[in-house]
Amino acid sequence: MKVAIVFTTLSLALSVGLSTPAADAAIYSNGTSTATFNVTLTLQPNCTITANPLAFGTNGVLSAAINQQTTLSVTCTNTTPYNVGLDAGLVTGSTVASRLMAGTATGNTTTTVGFQLYQDAGRTTIWGNTQGTDTVAGTGTGSAQSFTVYGQVPTQATPKPDTYQTTITATAYF
DSSP states (O other): OHHHHHHHHHHHHHHHHHHSOOGGGOOOOSOOOOOOOOOOOOOOOOEEEEEOOOOOOOOSOOOSOEEEEEEEEEEEOTTOEEEEEEOOOSSTTOOSSSEEEEEOSTTOTTOEEEEEEESSTTSOSBOOSSTTTTSEEEEOOSSEEEEEEEEEEOSOOOOOSSOEEOOOOEEEEO
16 A cells, blocks of 8 residues: 555656646747847947067177067057057157167166167168157058067167166057
């Protein structure tokens, strides 16, 4: 008798559990009702800029110009006009017309090496930070646009051995 009761209870539990349809699988046939909604996104003119380091390498006497190059990447919203400027750097006395790197060793931080940044491979057009004068203009495409920065350390008196550096800020004006 005990076995029959357990079997009946188990059968009832299984049949109830298996016969109940899931709520998301239900099908209704009484009619439909619909609603619409808007999906929006407002894009404003915007730009981002990234820059890669410029390394002139390891050298000895600065008796010949040292040329190197690097790239900047500008991404602006499609049709957004922009200018890209490069400042003079952080070294005291550095200007766009006469950029300087300073020594990094203790006691040598006021010693400098001159260098310049150019817009062209011929290294004739200085790349500065005054819009409409010495910046590079572009129009956004919605994708990254690459620009080459041409650097040069000109012939000059060679200061004492050290690592010389500065930090240049690249700015996208839009």
